[in-house]
Amino acid sequence: MNSADNFTASEPEDQDIAAAAHHAIPYLDGNAAAGALSEVFRIDIIAALGRCRHCGSVRYFGAAMVFTDAPGLVVRCRDCQGVLLRVVETPTRYWLDLSGLSYLEIDREE
Numbered sequence: 001m002n003s004a005d006n007f008t009a010s011e012p013e014d015q016d017i018a019a020a021a022h023h024a025i026p027y028l029d030g031n032a033a034a035g036a037l038s039e040v041f042r043i044d045i046i047a048a049l050g051r052c053r054h055c056g057s058v059r060y061f062g063a064a065m066v067f068t069d070a071p072g073l074v075v076r077c078r079d080c081q082g083v084l085l086r087v088v089e090t091p092t093r094y095w096l097d098l099s100g101l102s103y104l105e106i107d108r109e110e
């Protein structure tokens, strides 16, 4: 049992997800990313709608899959498991990769 021989879902560009077909990686929902992301965005990102660049799915950010067993947080699409967002915190900086999101729709009403 090696490589991604049995991986049948549409393949995201991140090859590490292939491992998930054989070894379930524990994850949390989008609320797990709220602390770090509220520092960056200063908005309620959990209630924001995000469009996955990989499959086009539009969901509330809170419905995403958050993997914390990585350098930083990795947020994946619940539908295709493509990477939506990565955030890494250092003592002095945040490194934020939003390249997996086509857009975020944020409610201006609080």
Ligand SMILES: [Zn+2]
Pocket (backbone or CB within 6 Å): 052, 053, 054, 055, 056, 057, 077, 078, 079, 080, 081, 082
């Ligand atoms: Zn997707």
